[in-house]
Amino acid sequence: MTQPFDFDQIVDRHGSDSLKWGIYPPEILPMWVADMDFTSPPEVLTALHQRIDHGVFGYALATQKVTDSVVNWLQQRYDWTIDPQWLVWLPGLVPALHAACLSYTEADQEVVTFSPVYPPFLSAPKTCQRPHRDIPLTRDHGRYTFDLQRFDDQLTDKSRLLLLCHPHNPVGRAFEKQELTALAEQCIKHNLIICSDEIHCDLVLNHTRHIPFACLSEEIAQRTVTLMSAAKTFNIAGLNCGFAIIPNPTLRRQFNHAAQGMIPHPNALGYTATQAAFTQAEPWRQALLEYLRGNRDYLLKEINQRLPMLTMEPVEATYLAWINVSALEDYRPAFFEQAGLGFSAGEPFGDNRFMRLNFGCPRSTLEEAMLRLEQAISPR
Ligand SMILES: Cc1ncc(COP(=O)(O)O)c(C=O)c1O
Helix, strand or coil, rough: CCCCCCCCCCCCCCCCCCCHHHCCCCCEEECCCCCCCCCCHHHHHHHHHHHHCCCHHHHHHHHHHHHHHHHHHHHHHHHHCCCCEEEECCHHHHHHHHHHHHHCCCCCEEEEEECCHHHHHHHHHHHHCCEEECCCEEEECCHHHEEHHHHHHHCCCEEEEEEECCCCCCCCCCCCCHHHHHHHHHHHHCCEEEEEEEECCEEECCCCCCHHHCCCHHHHHEEEEEECCCCCCCCCCCCCEEEEEEHHHHHHHHHHHHHHHCCCCCCHHHHHHHHEEEEEEHHHHHHHHHHHHHHHHHHHHHHHCCCCCCCEEECCECCEEEEEECCCCCCCCHHHCCCCECCCCCCCCCCEEEEEEEEEHHHHHHHHHHHHHHHHCCCC
């Protein structure tokens, strides 16, 4: 039986500690940073209340229970059997992207990315003072995919680490097995280590199954660091808890060495929430996916019918829409802000012709956003 979860309910985040809402004045509807305007699953809230009632918040460690919750989740969801020893707990995945750059490349070795992509992928190599080679995604039948010919042509013996976003933020692709396998072959050919950020893997909206990159073969598992977290799916990003899965002991040791003293332990409440989410909140997740599919379909229809000067990429995963706004006379972020809309500008992702819209919100919020957008851009 489906549980009655109310994703239509408006939770007022004004005046809370919300980054998404806090940077704008009240007249702007924020639809940028990737968290959702929904309360977390009731089971997660109950577990957090119990943990708070305990009253002592000293340094935390990953208990057997939270470790088991991850192991079982990966087994059930992805048929991926992991050894608990492969787990490295993290307070966030962005620090892990940086630790990967530092651990797996020498100063003259290249970090490779596919753009457009979540901005820290593009900034991490620079921050870590590593050369960066970007291979733009290409189009196949109207969908973004890897340009493996260009990848093969442009990589050199200095290319060492691929930062892969899978599923992909912002283009919304849930990559298919044959695309992943072809990419994996290239990674082996060029002797790359892969850091596969799979934070959105539990948010696949089309009815396909996510394939962790490390599951493609044993050879790939041995050269892949997978980053995951319950943060996006269960809306607990502010609780700072995620993990890396690193089957290869040498890669694990190198990663831990780079993280030592730099990357703190996860938050105690983050462990609690992660465990409750992975063990009790699957019905909530299923209901969420259904709601997000409805939001995505509504958005697509609105854009096709009411706002045909915009084009939206097919969203196969995530709650983020990547929208081409370049047909508008003015598509600077300030233009949308004047219309009362706080979108993510495309430029930091590597393509300023687009903007990213976060539809992880009640339908009525999305409807209001479409109204404002129409009023701002339709000829009067
Ligand atoms: C692909 C990707 N990786 C990482 C993050 C952020 O992860 P964290 O908050 O764990 O650092 C995001 C957030 O939007 C993301 O989209």
